[in-house]
Amino acid sequence: MVVSNRFLQRLVCCYCRLYSQPSHLYHFRNFSLWSMKKDPDLESALSRNRRWIVNNQIKNIILRCPNQVAPLKHLQKKFKSLDLQGNALNWLKKYPCFFEVYLENDEYHCRLTKQMMHLVEEEESVKDMREPIFVQKLAKLLMMSMNQRLSVTKLNELKHNFGFPDDYIIRILPKHPEMFRLVNNGWRKSSMEIELLAWNPDLAVSAVEASARKQGVEPCFSCSLPSTWIKSRQRFEEFNAIPYVSPYLNPRGLEEGTKETEKRIVSIVHELLSLTLWKKLSIVKLSHFKKEFALPDKLNVLLLKHPGIFYVSNKYQIYTVLLREAYDGSELIDKDPLVIVKNKFGELMQEGLHEYNQRRRLVNLEKKKKGMNLMKSERRKVGSAENSDQDDNGDNFGGLFDPEERKRFYKVLFDEKDP
16 A cells, blocks of 8 residues: 555656646647648748758858868868768769869869859849948848848848848948947957947838839738738738838837737738748747847747738748748749849759769669679679580580490390301
């Protein structure tokens, strides 16, 4: 009885611990639940080629090297930071249209091919042409923030999403001292911020408002849901009936938890996605700007309430929000010039990989042919050896075991001899 009481006490303790302090697995299951009905086309649009990302990073490493040539040893060391394993030489040889590997002074080096360098030059020319757009984007981001300031560290996490070049601070800020200022009150690199100095009312126009002006209607969101989603469409219409709240409006006058506040948050996320190249953002990275853009703690819950505007996916175990209206099936409708250049990078990479696979295929076929020829020659040798053995056996015993020969042998042996 004593043993059973102790067992019950332990069981109760375990039960209390289980439900008072949920495990990481329990949290993960809850976290994985916030997703919506999968759209195959949009899931395809969210597909990302990890090989492209890695090769783009290798490209940037090579461009930063002296004379834009990287020793293979240097790239091999960088492979760990790129989360790659194996031999760097084997990886580079898979993309002959991307990378040119050569031997010099008994050491391998790598540089970009001529085709690749042409694309790099094209990308740089596009960035130069799009510099006024970068200025506008940066100003818009700062105008949407609470204090017209944004952390450089946080912005760097999303700079490629918005299409900003790596050197955007050096390239943009010094040319526009009347608009931007670099502030560092904490005297630490992590505390560096970009501040907006001049508010431009011409830029305080969202993508929704700009589209409404062209059509001559009141600004409102568009619904990109199938007609069969009746209940979701009804909820969307009810939400859309609330007057549009600009993302550039100061939210301090809005009460927390009201429909107007919700409308502003949806407008903020919509505008942020509209400013990105691929009209999508990681929700985790977006959540880093909760304080700056006055976003709610449970941003994911709010996004799921508006499936007509946003599509939330957990592809690659990364929660991503995508702007539905920006896509026709799996294709981006309005492609930024930078997106077009980056797509060319992907095409060139696939071309090189196809060429590599074809060469490997031919080499393997040659190996198979050589192997088959070797096997045939071995079989011939074995066959000839067997035949020679049979011939030898025939010379020794064939005459003895041949019936006709045996008759003649006995006839000679037993016939009478002539006198």
